[in-house]
Amino acid sequence: MGYVFWPKSLENGSYGSKTVIGVKEPGSDWMVLALLGIEEYGAFCKSKCCQKYGFAKIGTWQKDSGLVLELENAKSTFLVRFKPPRLNLMQFYSLEPIALVLPEKDYLIDSTVGKCHPVVRQTRSSGNAEFRLRTSINLINLYHKHLRLLETSVSRHMEEVRSKKSLTMGFTWYETAIYRKSRALLRCCALYVTICAHFLAVTLIGFLSMTPLKLINISATSQQIDLRCRQLCYFPVQFLRINASAALKDTVNPQTESDMRAPKRSTFPCSNYPDYIRFYNTIWLIANDLSFGFSVGTLLAENQDRIAVFLNTVFTKYLFEKVHLITAALSQNPLGIKLNGELAQFLSDLFLWIIDFSYSTYIRRITSTVSIRIFISIISAASFCFGATFAMAIMVDLISFLTMHISLFYFISAKMYHWQLHVLQTLLYLFYGKKRNVLRNRVDSNLFELDQLLMGTLFFTILVFLLPTFSIFYASFTLLRMAVLVPELLFEFLMALMNHFPLFVLLLRIKDPKRIPGGILLQPVQKGREFKLENNPLTLKAIFRPYSVLLSTMIENHFSLPTLRHILVGHPMTIKRHKMYRILYSTLPEVPAQTREIWASLTSKY
Amino acid sequence: MKQRWQRLLWLKQDFPDNHTDPDFLREVSELRNVQLNPSSTSSYSRVVGDFLLFYHRALNTGLMYITFTLLYYYRCDPVYITGALTSLAFLASVLFHRATVSLKSPLIIIFSMLVLSPVLKSLSRTTSSDSIWTISCWLTLFYVASVSLQSQSIVSTNLLVANVAVLASRLSSTTDVFCFLLICIELNVLLPYFERSLLDRKLFTTYGTTFLINNAVVYYFVTQFLGWIYTTVFAFSAVTFVFGLPRYFIYWQKHYYKNGPLLSRWDARRPVLD
Numbered sequence: 001m002g003y004v005f006w007p008k009s010l011e012n013g014s015y016g017s018k019t020v021i022g023v024k025e026p027g028s029d030w031m032v033l034a035l036l037g038i039e040e041y042g043a044f045c046k047s048k049c050c051q052k053y054g055f056a057k058i059g060t061w062q063k064d065s066g067l068v069l070e071l072e073n074a075k076s077t078f079l080v081r082f083k084p085p086r087l088n089l090m091q092f093y094s095l096e097p098i099a100l101v102l103p104e105k106d107y108l109i110d111s112t113v114g115k116c117h118p119v120v121r122q123t124r125s126s127g128n129a130e131f132r133l134r135t136s137i138n139l140i141n142l143y144h145k146h147l148r149l150l151e152t153s154v155s156r157h158m159e160e161v162r163s164k165k166s167l168t169m170g171f172t173w174y175e176t177a178i179y180r181k182s183r184a185l186l187r188c189c190a191l192y193v194t195i196c197a198h199f200l201a202v203t204l205i206g207f208l209s210m211t212p213l214k215l216i217n218i219s220a221t222s223q224q225i226d227l228r229c230r231q232l233c234y235f236p237v238q239f240l241r242i243n244a245s246a247a248l249k250d251t252v253n254p255q256t257e258s259d260m261r262a263p264k265r266s267t268f269p270c271s272n273y274p275d276y277i278r279f280y281n282t283i284w285l286i287a288n289d290l291s292f293g294f295s296v297g298t299l300l301a302e303n304q305d306r307i308a309v310f311l312n313t314v315f316t317k318y319l320f321e322k323v324h325l326i327t328a329a330l331s332q333n334p335l336g337i338k339l340n341g342e343l344a345q346f347l348s349d350l351f352l353w354i355i356d357f358s359y360s361t362y363i364r365r366i367t368s369t370v371s372i373r374i375f376i377s378i379i380s381a382a383s384f385c386f387g388a389t390f391a392m393a394i395m396v397d398l399i400s401f402l403t404m405h406i407s408l409f410y411f412i413s414a415k416m417y418h419w420q421l422h423v424l425q426t427l428l429y430l431f432y433g434k435k436r437n438v439l440r441n442r443v444d445s446n447l448f449e450l451d452q453l454l455m456g457t458l459f460f461t462i463l464v465f466l467l468p469t470f471s472i473f474y475a476s477f478t479l480l481r482m483a484v485l486v487p488e489l490l491f492e493f494l495m496a497l498m499n500h501f502p503l504f505v506l507l508l509r510i511k512d513p514k515r516i517p518g519g520i521l522l523q524p525v526q527k528g529r530e531f532k533l534e535n536n537p538l539t540l541k542a543i544f545r546p547y548s549v550l551l552s553t554m555i556e557n558h559f560s561l562p563t564l565r566h567i568l569v570g571h572p573m574t575i576k577r578h579k580m581y582r583i584l585y586s587t588l589p590e591v592p593a594q595t596r597e598i599w600a601s602l603t604s605k606y
Numbered sequence: 607m608k609q610r611w612q613r614l615l616w617l618k619q620d621f622p623d624n625h626t627d628p629d630f631l632r633e634v635s636e637l638r639n640v641q642l643n644p645s646s647t648s649s650y651s652r653v654v655g656d657f658l659l660f661y662h663r664a665l666n667t668g669l670m671y672i673t674f675t676l677l678y679y680y681r682c683d684p685v686y687i688t689g690a691l692t693s694l695a696f697l698a699s700v701l702f703h704r705a706t707v708s709l710k711s712p713l714i715i716i717f718s719m720l721v722l723s724p725v726l727k728s729l730s731r732t733t734s735s736d737s738i739w740t741i742s743c744w745l746t747l748f749y750v751a752s753v754s755l756q757s758q759s760i761v762s763t764n765l766l767v768a769n770v771a772v773l774a775s776r777l778s779s780t781t782d783v784f785c786f787l788l789i790c791i792e793l794n795v796l797l798p799y800f801e802r803s804l805l806d807r808k809l810f811t812t813y814g815t816t817f818l819i820n821n822a823v824v825y826y827f828v829t830q831f832l833g834w835i836y837t838t839v840f841a842f843s844a845v846t847f848v849f850g851l852p853r854y855f856i857y858w859q860k861h862y863y864k865n866g867p868l869l870s871r872w873d874a875r876r877p878v879l880d
Contacts, residue, residue, distance in 0.1 A: 338732040431768075433760035451714040453760060454791065457767035458722055465729045465775070 002077045004058070004069065005031040005140055005533070007084045015063050022058040023146050028135035030071070031143065033150055035061050040154055047153040055150060080522070082533035084143040090273050091514035092141045095134055097538055098516050099274050100505060101546065101586035137520065140533075191602055194236055199595045201229035220396040220492065224389055227499060230585070231282050233592035238279040240601055241272045273515070278587050281504035289387030289498055296391055297383035300376050308372040315367035319402060320359050323480065327351045327409075330473060339469040347473050351409050358405040366402060389495050396491045403484040410481040411572055417474040418570030420463055427460035478567060485573075489554065496550060500587070502543050513537030546586055647859045653852035661848055662801070662817060663753050665824055667746060667766075669793045672827045674773050677782050684785035691792050698800055716788070723783040729775040738776055745769035758802075766794055 004022070010032065018035035021044065033055065036044055041057075059069040069077060085091040139146075208215045208222045208229075215222040300307065331348035333339055365371060375398065383391035400407070429435055430453070435446035448456070508515050518538035522531050541548075557563065558573070567573060611621050676682045730738055745765055752762035770790040774783045797816075804813040829837045 333732060338734075340729065341732050342728045431761070431764045448760060449711060450763075450795070451711040451718075453763055454715050454767055455718045457764045458718065458726075458771055460764075461768045461771040462722065462725055462729060465733075 002071070002073060003029045003080050003136070003531075004071075004077055005029060005080050005082055005136065006067075007032060007143065008081050009084070010035060011061075018061045019057055020059040020061050020067065020069075021055055021150065023053065023055050023139065025054065025135055025139055027132060028139045029132065030058055031136070031139050031146075032058070033143070033147055036154070043154045044150075047156070053146070053149055053153075055146075078529065078531060080531040080533050081525075082140060084147075085141055085514060085535075087141065087144060089512070089515070090276070091512065091535075092273070092517060093137050093520055093533070093535055094517040095130075095137060095520060097518040097542055098277070100277070100502065100538075100543065102589060194602065195595060195599055198233055198236060198598050201232040202592055202595055205229045205233070205592055219400075220393040220495070221390070224393040224495070224499075227585075227588075228286075228386070230588045230592055231286070234588055235279070235282075236598050236602065237589075237593055238275050241275045242279060277504055277508070277516070281502060282587070284504050285499065285501060286387065288503065289389050292388035292498065293383040293386065293391065296388045297380040300380040300383065300391070304373055304376050304380075307376055308369045311372050312367055312369045315363070315372075315402065319363060319367070319406075320355065323406065324352065324355055326476060326480070327355065330476060334472065334476075337468060337472060339472060340466050343466055343469045344473075347413075347469070351412075354405055354408060363402060363405075387498075389498050392491050392495050392498075396488050396495075399484070399488055399491075406477070406480050406484055410477045413470070413474040413477045414570050414572045417470050420467060420470050421570055424460065424463050424467070427456050427463065430456040431460060474570065481573075485558070489558065493550075493554070497547075500546065505538070505543050509537060509540075509543070518542060641861070647856045650852060650856060653855055654848060657848050657852055660754060661844060662820065663798060664750060665820055666794050666798060667750065668824050668828075669820070670770065670773075670790045672824065672831075673786060673789050673793070675827075675831055677777055677786055684782055684789065688785040688788050691789055695792050695796050695800075702800070702803060715791070719784055719787045723774070723780045723787065726771060726775050726787075727777065727780055727783050730772070731775075735776065738772060742769055742772050745772065763795065767791075770794075 016037070018037060019041045021033045021036055021041075022030040023033050024030050044055075058071055059067055061067050067079070071077060082093075085093055205226055208226045216226050327348055330339075331344045333344075366375075379391045379394050382394055426436065429443060430448065433445055433448065434443050435448075436442075437444040505516055514535050514537070516538040517535050519536040521534040521536045523534065524530070525532050563573065609620065611619060611625060611627050613627075673684075673687075677684055745768055749762055749765040749769060752759060752765060756762070770787060774786050777783050777786060801813060801816055804810075804816070825837055825841065828840060
């Protein structure tokens, strides 16, 4: 059983009896290239291009009776109609969905990607058929190239140049000496600027992820700087890749037709389109970010005074007065729960002391109206220069800096609570005469001495009585910490949206779905005697896959049952910024390219 | 071959309505046999001895409450009692063991109690007394139950110490707390150990003396604190427990028929609910 791929537009405007010319590669099915008249067929036979490129006559076509195949098993051959993809518009067919993330980062979001294209699943049933389909799809993608080859070879023999016209027009006026010189100068400048910027960016990345400090994990601003640097580092690589594919496209030019066959097999021209999409997506997002930044910066700068006064009252009220009130109330049997007086007094005094200390040392100064105004001007300046995401990142950092005392309380009480629970568990084992066996990772019975028993039980009783006090402190500071984390998370999510939104892909989806194939669709028409090959554009779900993964990670990290269990046991909860961003960094390589490599590849190219 | 009769109402069986299974008759006669010829029992004096030992342990627990009452309600100075008891314990250990007493364990216990007694003193200040009495009551019950199951176990010691700690947290001064802890441990951990060692060496006269002194102390204080009526009630119930209950136990042992097929098979079964 075989297939013949038939371009849809072929029959338009063709009359009379024509010869069907097809092309075939080893391992693929026949693809119909053109319908030639008698004269053209004669020229085709004379041009000897049949052996050279693998073209052959596979049948005849009549307006009334249609196609008559002259193949071996013509009876069991099905016709598959397709719309030829236009490679110069970056349309192509593909069995797999186009990779929006880097292939090596696929594992980060890979959980369900395989499920959303059943067509591929079906073809996977036999490896041979899949291979055949794959080579055929490759052949289809190169339809226009083969067609042009055929046309040039035929038309050369018919003394009529048709296709060369379009390719070589307009290249005359600027091929002057001045232009060439200035162009070389510009290119040289651009090269040096690129290398300098790349070197700076690589150094900055190295500095931000230096091991003892790991600024990336601490502050959102450094994370944002790191992201921009990584993007900057990746730009030359992407640019080179895109240009490599453009250079390949140039080889369609018939002047180099002698070495055509080699690149046609080895490299597939569509393989760098994902890079193109990623590159322009990044550029577009940065531009977007900048334009948002202008408006945000303007808004902030205009309403500086009002915002400063408002924030001053809010910060003073909620970061100092309310926290002070809550902490003081905890020492006096809150909600009628009888706490241990001494311990509650001690903890409350400790925390009150920290609050007073932090307020008098830095919070009061930072939250004064004057310094808030300065901060707002800094944020608006950052927003003007680097985009709205930087403003948000600075805000996130400011919030986490201002609420440092709350985080400190939280960590202290979580640690104490966790220790207490752990000790209680161990002493409970002792109460039953058991002991944890670390070597076998189980609980064994053990004979304890009398002094061990007495001390253990005394401690156990004391800890049981102290548990409510610790848990009340822990619960209240956990709630406070949650209240602080929510706006931070909100900002971070907004930043993630603005930094990684698949804007370009979405626009492509609207403008030309063929440029982002998500698989193919073979539909039977005319009662199964013919098939229709169509492009399955990438689904919205697949486009937003990194986001859904991010969202589920966030939910899992902050609002899930395991998290609740973690909270109940007293494990500290933090924003795992690194883990969150690892998913969104999936369009960037793990390690940025070295400046030396970029220099080498740029200089060798130009 | 005819299907065997089954004790299931919803089955249609080929038997008359008044069918009696031959197994049933056989098992009834077996049961009657067992009831007519009762099994052999333990001797009365042994059972009384066991009950007496348990009664002694319970009495020791009563000593703890007596000490607590003395300290909590009568504000006695506990230092003298503690000193006297501690030196007695030391003497007894030297006399009866005739061995070098390892100092490490008692020192650790004493110092840890010294360190923890201020903490214990303030532990339950905000809790109401009633909750503490309830907790203590339950702990005592569990302690007595654990002693009755296994006379010397880790759980019973731990329950006792927890109970002592809970009670100690009601006392007002650090000295009281420390002394109370020490007295209770001596009376409830060391004294039973000492008495058991007496029994093991078959020094029955000494043991009897300790037992009598123990009884006298408890009943004296009960009379002092609660009056004659309570003493009478306690004494009567103690006598009933030590001498009356063994009779009932032996009667029960004689007539108890365990695992009879008649009782297990022909009983009304428990329904199995999904």
